Amino acid sequence: MAVQECRERGTAGTVACGRAARELGLKPREFELAVQLGHVRTVSVPGGRPRVAREEIERLRSGAGFPDSLRNRLWAVGTAEAAQLMGVSPARFARLARAGCFAPVRFYVNRYRAVVWHYLAADLVEFADANPGLLTGRTAPGLRMELEERDDQRARSWRARRLDQLTARAADPWERAAAFAAVLDPGQLADAVPDPYERAYLSALRPDLAGIRSDSAAARDVIEKVTLAVDADEIGRHRERLAGALSAARADRPAPKPHAHLSCAAEEPQPEPESAPEPEAEPEPELRSEQGRDQGPGGEPEEARAEPVPPAGLRGWLRRLRLIA
Structure with missing residues (x-):
């Protein structure tokens, strides 16, 4: 209902994502x-970037424990901090992560062109x-042998998580199909x-899975x-899901032909894949360093980032998180 209302009334009752982030202290x-996680819902408006309804901001601000409860749910940690939080060695944590026990x-x-997971x-x-x-x-x-012999599941589990996020937010059957198409290489797709028209339309709607820009x-x-x-097996699974999504999309409407797509482009801009506040200019992730240390995506050293600190004991922090969530 909120999405439909905002589409009908344009930007009335909504704010830009950057302003919403500031009002939520994020x-x-x-x-x-x-x-991405669905904790903040955005709405689409004609001819512009996604926005946040004023009601959504008020809903979050009135929640118990705000803003700590919201920030705790968004607290992302690297390997060293994750191992410390769980009370295990980095080696044991890495073994569990590679085995796919939890998704990045x-x-x-x-x-160094190495992937750093959070x-x-x-x-x-x-x-x-x-x-x-x-x-x-x-x-x-x-169990140790089983964990060590498994292929590294981190990228696969991250892809599965991102697809769940994108398909849950898809407002259109073709957008849903485009999410599944985004994890297939051109040959598989x-x-x-x-049908070349369908492939072109899926490419136009293709979401940005990683949200990382690099020169x-x-x-x-x-x-x-x-x-x-x-x-x-993963490719086969995604192709099956793509086939089902395409059937639903074709039943809704056919993919536009190039001339029709171009003639409507000025009237109906394609939806943007992600709804984040406009980022400030910052260095590329692979160039961020300070005195030889890797830095996190925010441009701050991993160990120096100002994040919530759990009270002594894993169980105590867990109880606190559940009480204020």
């Missing part, structure tokens, strides 16, 4: 993550609470969608490896 990256929530590419602190606390046996003592030999070709190659499915 940094641009935090706001972007809040939108975002990533960036550092100056995880939601709330996800890690939930996993630790449900699986205490995996955090202490010696891992059973059979051409095989799955033989470095090497960094772009790394990002592409993370965003595209590579395993045959």
